[in-house]
Amino acid sequence: MHFAQRIQALEKNVFADMDRAKSQAISKGKKIIDLSLGSSDLPADPEAIATISASLEDPSTYGYLLHHGTLNFRETVGQWYSNRFGVEVDPQREVLTLIGSQEGTAHLPLALLDPGDFALLLDPGYPSHAGGVYLAGGQIYPMPLLAENDFLPVFEDIPSQVLGQAKLMVLSYPHNPTTATASLSFFQEAVNFCRNHGLVLVHDFPYVDIVFEGMTQPPSILQADTQKSLSIEFFTLSKSYNMGGFRIGYAIGNAEIIQALRQVKAVVDFNQYQGILNGAIAALTGEQTTVKKTLARFQSRRDAFIKALNNIGWQVTPPQATMYVWAKLPQTWENKSVEFSTELVAATGVAVSPGAGFGKQGEGYVRFALVHDPHVLELAVEKIAQFLATRT
Known part of the structure; x- marks a missing residue:
């Protein structure tokens, strides 16, 4: 076979x-x-569970959920981001509901890479970042994360011949697996680097809330790219709200990138059960x-x-x-x-x-x-x- x-x-x-x-x-x-x-x-978040439970009694939530039916969730996401990071968000064009952030990081290369194009990935990094590139027929350039560099990539070390074929860079801080964090100035450097080399900048951001005493809250990539000129960020409720099995997350950022990812998603799946989105709204808007x-x-x-x-x-x-x-x-x-x-x-x-x-x-x-x-x-x-x- x-x-x-x-x-x-x-x-x-x-x-x-x-x-x-x-x-x-x-x-x-x-x-x-x-x-x-x-x-x-x-x-899992009890407010989310209670809301999902109530949704089960509502037959109108049982059908297929298309993109327009996710608007309430996307509006909640936009408001959450504005409150948290001071970034204005258009929920109609700049937010996309995902079945966990892993879906987004794995599918996005299908929208951005042609066969042979390079993606710049963190090494070590999360396996799904590489998996999506392989499925798209792309090549991977691993950006080494070394202890002596605080587990941050050194952009100047990326070969020019690789940059000539590269289409995207993937970052993720706080970082899995090294646990490293990154400052806003680092993200600003990354945005400038990607702008100079025509790269889409992807930031996987599942650990936004898991930051311990004495540490400042980690920045969003959209605080470094306030115009959303080339960036997209992924968030999941799996870690902050212990909802991993519910598979609920979202992408937020540049409207053209969001639209491209939506096109890929449209031929792969519908959205989750409406009750899960209702629960996610309750989690994001609750007492925390x-x-x-x-x-x-x-x-x-x-x-x-x-x-x-x-x-x-x-x-x-x-x-x-x-x-x-x-x-x-x-x-x-x-x-x-x-x-x-x-x-x-x-x-x-x-x-x-x-x-x-x-x-x-x-x-x-x-x-x-x-x-x-x-x-x-x-x-x-x-x-x-x-x-x-x-x-x-």
């Missing part, structure tokens, strides 16, 4: 690889403490209690987990944002992140994400997702310590 060449680049996936390793560990009797997947274990509680829980988990790691001699700098810890592997496991992750889950049941799964520059690191309460995280560290003691 013949399959399209475009799917060959999609055969390796960090989450699929770890899922197989977890399944093998379970089959051998291991109880899994899963720190590999950034799926929040916290309860869920956001505050979620942030407090992740901060307490971060503190407990970092303390436990440091106590076993694994020194890690506390992340300033996101729901992850990005940790450089002990010297014994240097450049062996996949081996470390698969052997760890087989031996202890503790599952983590190998840094190599996020890109070449991720090798030598692992990512821990803070998706359990402190006592479970501390137990995981105890198991990690026992594993390290037997492998040195």
